[in-house]
Amino acid sequence: AQTVTQSQPEMSVQEAETVTLSCTYDTSESDYYLFWYKQPPSRQMILVIRQEAYKQQNATENRFSVNFQKAAKSFSLKISDSQLGDAAMYFCAYNNAGNMLTFGGGTRLMVKP
Amino acid sequence: DSGVTQTPKHLITATGQRVTLRCSPRSGDLSVYWYQQSLDQGLQFLIQYYNGEERAKGNILERFSAQQFPDLHSELNLSSLELGDSALYFCASSVGGSQHEQYFGPGTRLTVT
Numbered sequence: 581a582q583t584v585t586q587s588q589p590e591m592s593v594q595e596a597e598t599v600t601l602s603c604t605y606d607t608s609e610s611d612y613y614l615f616w617y618k619q620p621p622s623r624q625m626i627l628v629i630r631q632e633a634y635k636q637q638n639a640t641e642n643r644f645s646v647n648f649q650k651a652a653k654s655f656s657l658k659i660s661d662s663q664l665g666d667a668a669m670y671f672c673a674y675n676n677a678g679n680m681l682t683f684g685g686g687t688r689l690m691v692k693p
Numbered sequence: 694d695s696g697v698t699q700t701p702k703h704l705i706t707a708t709g710q711r712v713t714l715r716c717s718p719r720s721g722d723l724s725v726y727w728y729q730q731s732l733d734q735g736l737q738f739l740i741q742y743y744n745g746e747e748r749a750k751g752n753i754l755e756r757f758s759a760q761q762f763p764d765l766h767s768e769l770n771l772s773s774l775e776l777g778d779s780a781l782y783f784c785a786s787s788v789g790g791s792q793h794e795q796y797f798g799p800g801t802r803l804t805v806t
Binding site: 615617622623624625626627630671675679680681682683685686 | 695724726737738748783794795796797800
């Protein structure tokens, strides 16, 4: 079974600074998809970014980018120019042909003004 | 707003009771997924339907069941409720297939007393 691990239960960053959230996963599949979801205090799950395993190029979405290392099974999220609204729980998730998302335990990000 | 709607937002009920949670997917999405988020178990996949048919099953208890109707909305039925069933239940939808993003509804907060 696939597992997703987020080793940082909590992280903090100063407003306007950059922070990187870590995620590792375990799979024997070669074709899969990885996602980062944000869950603010409202509890809504918001898709932040996605990465296809067959693509070598790292995905970017505005201030959010990933560092995807397939051989190391690592998928970190970098948030640049952090804003107060970025404060939330962040979940890394894995999906392959099974269609279900497997989530990590989450990282709580605090943004200090 | 993801386009996925869930009702009700909150539900308080007693042990032993039965409840039904409802989900309407985004327009055009054929797949519906149900997830449970609890403090001790994290985010767990329960079940997936695609165009009316069950596609995948996760850690769903026998007391729980789901279905997807011809208009593609889905219902999750929880019966013989226990205190441990208290959780946030999310519905997500996608076009279909693991390569497609899953968009989450706002969730239903179930409290069993």
